[in-house]
Amino acid sequence: MTGAEGAFNFRRIDARLTTSGLLSPEQLASLGGEGYEAVVDLLPAGDDWAVADEPRIVRDQGIEYVAIPVDFAAPTHDDLERFYGVMDALQGRTVHVHCAANYRVSVFYGLYALARGQWTREQADALVHGLWDPGEYPAWASFIADARDGGGEPA
Numbered sequence: 001m002t003g004a005e006g007a008f009n010f011r012r013i014d015a016r017l018t019t020s021g022l023l024s025p026e027q028l029a030s031l032g033g034e035g036y037e038a039v040v041d042l043l044p045a046g047d048d049w050a051v052a053d054e055p056r057i058v059r060d061q062g063i064e065y066v067a068i069p070v071d072f073a074a075p076t077h078d079d080l081e082r083f084y085g086v087m088d089a090l091q092g093r094t095v096h097v098h099c100a101a102n103y104r105v106s107v108f109y110g111l112y113a114l115a116r117g118q119w120t121r122e123q124a125d126a127l128v129h130g131l132w133d134p135g136e137y138p139a140w141a142s143f144i145a146d147a148r149d150g151g152g153e154p155a
Contacts (some may be wrong), residue, residue, distance in 0.1 A: 003030045011133055016094045019109060021101040022049050024150035025057060032061030038090050040083075042099040042108065044069035049100040058082050064090075070104045075143045077135060083108045083117065103132050107140065121148075 003012060008021035022043070023031075028051060031039065039058045043050050045067065051057070058065040070079045087095075087109075089122050099105050110124030134140035 002026055003034055004096050007098065011102065011106075013109065013125065013127075013132075016033065016092070017109075018096050018107045019102055020096070021095075022104075023051070023098060023102065025051055025053065028054055030059070030122060031058065032063055035044070036063055036096050037093040038064040038066065038095045040066045040086055040090070040095060040097040042068050042070045042097070042104045044071060044085075047100065070099065071109070072100075074139055075107075077143075080108060080111060080131045080147060080154075084112055087112050088116075089124060089139045092095065101132070102151050103134075104133050107144060111144070114148070118149075 004018050004020060004023065005012075005022045005028060007027055010018065011019040012018050029040075039054075041054060045052075053069070055065045068079055068082050068086065070076075097109060098104050106128045110119070110127050113119035114121060114124045128134060134144055
């Protein structure tokens with residue numbers, strides 16, 4: 001399936017925000033026609049799953065491309081704070097956020113929505129646990145706990 005909805009682990013958050021895992025070059029090339037105005041990519045360039053030409057494919061459609069390379073083995077609060085700033089700046093625009101499997105994204109967006117008072121903890125957990133169990137990855141379990149305790153939630 002072409003388009004964002006055909007991407008691995010696709011989720012529609014609301015009318016202007018979608019998330020997913022990896023998109024194929026063909027799916028990326030269809031985003032402009034679907035009305036997307038920005039793509040936020042949490043997958044590090046050079047990752048085995050990354051689409052090498054993604055920035056060009058996205059920008060050639062007039063879509064803003066933002067890369068926040070998050071190391072799956074070691075997510076940082078600096079990454080999360082950058083994500084918060086990017087998402088704040090993109091408010092009101094049609095945005096797709098992705099990584100390899102929607103694991104990084106689900107945690108980052110869940111923490112963002114929680115920190116901004118848009119979601120309850122239960123809603124954030126539902127997004128994450130509908131895709132994966134961060135408890136199986138100690139770095140992520142610790143990261144989430146620290147962020148919820150204020151370590152990754154800027155004022």
